[in-house]
Amino acid sequence: MLLARHKADEQLYAVKVLNKSHILRKNETTHIMAERNVLICNVHHPFLIGLHYSFQTPEKLYFVVDYVNGGEVRTVAVPCAL
Numbered sequence: 697m698l699l700a701r702h703k704a705d706e707q708l709y710a711v712k713v714l715n716k717s718h719i720l721r722k723n724e725t726t727h728i729m730a731e732r733n734v735l736i737c738n739v740h741h742p743f744l745i746g747l748h749y750s751f752q753t754p755e756k757l758y759f760v761v762d763y764v765n766g767g768e769v770r771t772v773a774v775p776c777a778l
Contacts, residue, residue, distance in 0.1 A: 715755065
């Protein structure tokens, strides 16, 4: 996890960095897509972090999520309709 600050509004975000080769080697493509979908659904949830941005390089995936001081990233099994 990385800590990032938005240049325009000074908002803090956590950046989760995922290595694509690790995802493919562990056959976790479906799991990562499910995580992304759950995070997208929680952008305005009062108790869960939400995904604000996502992007990729040829080697890595990046999820930019809410920063919670002292918080932990947990696996969340919440059904969501997109």
